Amino acid sequence: MTSPQNSLTGKSAHELAFSSMNTEGASTEKFYADLRPFDNFSQLTHFDRYLPLPDDWFIGIADVAKSTTAIKTGRYKAVNTVGAAVLVAITNALPELCFPYVFGGDGATVAIPGKYFDEVKYALAQTAAWADDTLDLVLRVAIVPVSAIRAAGHDVRLARYAASDNVSYAMFTGGGVAWAEGQLKKGEFKIRRAPLNAKPDLSGLYCGFGPIPTEQGTILSIIAIPIEEQRSYAALVADVLALLEFSSRRSGHPLPERGPLPAWLGGKIQRLLGQRSPHANLLTAIADALLAIKTRFILSAGIRMGQFNPLKYRREISKNTDFRKFDDGLKMTVDCSPEIADAIEARLVSAQLSGVCVAGTHRQTSAHLTCYVPSNIRSDHVHFVDGADGGYAAAAAKLKASKTTAVADVA
Template structure:
């Protein structure tokens, strides 16, 4: 059975879901009704992924020329824009539970058609804010799920519980990758809002500095399946086993007790805190003092009212999205150089065998960008990426490998195809 077959056939999970969730009105709560799983090794149990309702849409956004921005040391700003997409939509739809994935230099969401106008408005304003405030061009598209399926792909989703407080969406079916390809072609485009339009980015926090590796390497990994399901599942199991048994805390890139923010919060955070692009010097000083206070409170563990700093820092680590499945395995892990070598060797072998296309990137620290709607609640979410290119750099290397793999497969098919008489 091919991977495509496994993603289009109805599973027992899907049939049961269909019996209890019929009709257009029920699709709004489709994702909220999915039962999360908490064992990450089950991400290749594809029968637990259910198809998005036909009246849903995919919102996809990425930073144009992010590679250039990375080379000039602006990856923190790139990450911030990617997270801002998710924050803007969450704030626009505070009561809606919807699936999303952070991609480093962008983000992808899936939303019911009922909320199309609100999401389009939030994305247009986020694109304007990225350009006007951070001088980064964010391209945005909204793609109907019906268009994805008409093109021969699907979007199926599951929920992975990273902790008891936070779950993240896992996507398969090839539809998200296809939607991103349409974005880059300029299809289904959403234009940016007028000058100085701003989304609601309340709760967006990017005051952490680079988080250094504890084991030698922060490794960004992307491995996208090509065809056969069983071999790809074995590959994922092998990669996870290498990390699980040779790295502390399954390769988690953050310290168990949680990271500490930078003393001054960082340049991007100060831009977010300003009330205008021409904020007075006193405002900048106030921002710096607030950042110093935050660092001191978290470091000393000083309880302030209902806020419990040590608990909050542990939750930062527990609630982080350092591993995911977004039409393929994506991870940012802390491991030794030897384990990084072993993982890369396994991925190269799988790529040469036509099982996957893959890309990795090594760095010595990680970036963290956060959405904290309240510091006394436990459902704050944290998006992690490598600090020196991360997923964007791994994806660039994957593109090179993909070209070679596809050429090899085409050549093999040509050899196996008998010549016409």
């Protein structure tokens, strides 16, 4: 529901509620930081390990409107950049806070204590303005209280998966995030974009990698949403993971173990991020191109510069990548053979026909990487991967189509 405005303060009812929680929410602030992560991805279906998000938190959610259309016209890099920019903007606005988040390809989701409502609202509004003004993409953003999610009959529960010794990612279940996304697309709980040319702090956002080609034949984007948390869904996930474990390199990891290399010239979007003003000129374009060339040369040659070890950094890129996650359902971007892709898709179709899940997949020949690197001498840089020709957005569109077909068949 869209909140009415308070005539005295100009704030919505939800904003006023969060303001009153500022002191009460302090005791729950370290909820996520204190969650003990698991390091075996197969444990993602151990739903008893997911803990309820505190009631005084909220879900911040963002989604690029008409992303499928944008991707069909070759703008997948821009779409992915906007999704990652949401997470970077909020992280830079709250640098001391450990909070759960998930990258969705054409959007992102965060969970934040209520006391930080104003900071997150401003970061979301700025990111929406930047996406529109710089990349000509409409970013829908909303803030949904966890209390509202539970009042609607859903929940938000969390676990934490350690992708490496240095980086962990949140796992969401309970259906609440999916419900919040549905509300966002209906225009509920929405946040208006900031004024013209507002720009969030996107320090550390890096989009200089080119397409990362498949080594086994197919980059497969997978989404499989459980109809309910049941043993048969856990068995489905186990089967998919087993197919990848025993038949694919490094469980289907789409990045080379030594890490990828950036494009020689960094790409148009990286150059846009490097500009200090909205209007590029020849000198800034040349400076950005030279920086990109230097970055590629240092990383490929392994030349150490002070404390920066490029070979170690590249290996960490691969280790710290979010190529598999659970966001109210299994989501993966994997490198596998066409035969394994066939087997995975057949297993998902069987599960759909049995009422276990709804699913969508999409095949492409390369993956795309968008990164947050607050410091290249630390090991906690994070890397968001998606398919480079539709990815999660295309898989989600096919999932939606399969749901519509299933409803029509029942009718």
